[in-house]
Amino acid sequence: MTATAHAAPSGTAPKGRGGIVQSVTDSLVMAKRNLIRMVRIPEVVIFGLIQPIMFVVLFSYVFGGSIQIPGSGTSAQDYREFLMAGIFAQTVTFATAGAGAGIAEDMHRGLIDRFRSLPMARGAVLTGRTLADLVQTALTLVVLAIVAALVGWRAHDGVLNALAGFGLLLLLGYAFTWIGALIGLSVRTPEAATSGGLVWLFPLTFISVAFVPSQNMPAFLQHLAEWNPFSATVVAARELFGNLPPHYPVPDAWPMQHPVWASLLWSVVIIAVFRTLAVHKYRSTAR
Template sequence: MNTTVQKQPVPAPVSRAGDRISFGQGLRDSLVVARRNLLRMLRIPEVVVFGIVQPVMFVVLFAYVFGGSINIPGAGLDPSAYREFLMGGIFAQTVTFATAGSSAGIAEDMQKGIIDRFRSLPMARGAVLTGRTFADVVQTAVVLLVLAIVAFLVGWRVHDGVLNALAAFGLLLLFGYAFTWIGALIGLSVRSPEAATSGGLVWLFPLTFISIAFVPSENMPGWLQPIAEWNPFSATVLAVRDLFGNLPAGYHPPDVLPMQHPVLASLVSSLVIIALFRTLAVRKYKRAAG
């Protein structure tokens, strides 16, 4: 008696890394990871506190130590004008310094094996990094809120309405989100949280200080002015100053493209950084998880 055995089709396996997971599921995975990181921040409030202390110190030191000694085009040595000029730079510096936290957090998760646990789950690979960067942006928003209150106490004001102010903060958060992806790539590329913290900070100092954040480019040596004016950080600083209404009446931005169209330059640079470094970070994560 012949028995015919029919082979049942074997369904294609779904990889544990989530290669077949839909966009919607990937977004839900990202939000779950973001919630995990936000809960961790609430359980370790020192992370948020120290993240607030540093920019507050910068505000106080620059406002009262350097205020009145730096010439602002269109306002001279007026201390109150410098405080308003300063805050755009401090806000932008604060969102970029979140890079170090992203670097250290991802490096710590790699070191403790938490990333390996995520790899064993049927979730999108990019969700781990996306969730982390989402959480970092929420933390940055809290820091910006506290910083804005402190700035108000030292004399900073918004002069161009609430909508423009909200647009400025949105631009800052987008720029900060872009830099968290740089932090993610750094965190995946080093072997320890200590190295990630150093790697996430050391390059930020020349980026933020060779800019128009703290002094006008006109006050710099001639060879340094083009570097500061084409720095994407400078475009964001000038954009938020313009949206907050913090530019002196007699101030004329340098005659270069990013300084003439700072809002557009900031948006484009943020989106380019996100596209580039998210691609590199996810690719690095896939190799590390392979």
């Protein structure tokens, strides 16, 4: 008995089995591939740790004692308590640049075209990459928390609240890696993806309550800072860590009054919007 082979139309990738199970399986396979790649290039992880550790040390000892925290004072310890949630949040969001550069490199080397030719779920390549970045970010956050503890930072509201605070930080970081994925698919080189992933992050992180209270800003910047999704997660983490001074004046903006819910809402919206855009871009980009 002979079988007749029917060639697939030119330019059409083989189709997988489909379904949620297939999508999850393919995503985990791609995540494993990216994690193995990270382990084989340890300098990427090491250099990724240097910058946040430098921020912890420099901000703690250079600015500590010179910035007044409303409801508290200007002691270096008070500022460390206020600062660390901002450093943690900045670290997880800066993973955006790495996610974008990694996807842009795969595009540049033609790996994305090879993945398209395989019978896998169309979103698996991007989901696997973002999950691998999440694991790397979590490891970085653990090291950073240890360094923060060494310079005097403490979480005062118990282990469960502290874990919830770190969970919100990682959720924000995961949301931002989808922005990085979209940037990586939209540019031609890894260098452009790195620059594109950082150029908007600096104003986002500094026009926030991460390093100074919004009360110290001009009026128009206060509103931007208080409705910034980055600020919502920073304040939520401070609240869960027990790092807000007892008499800290909470701004009237809704995200500052309900930071945990605001942080969750912002992160979920960012994931929903940018995952949709990134997967659509992945499907439509022809290289």
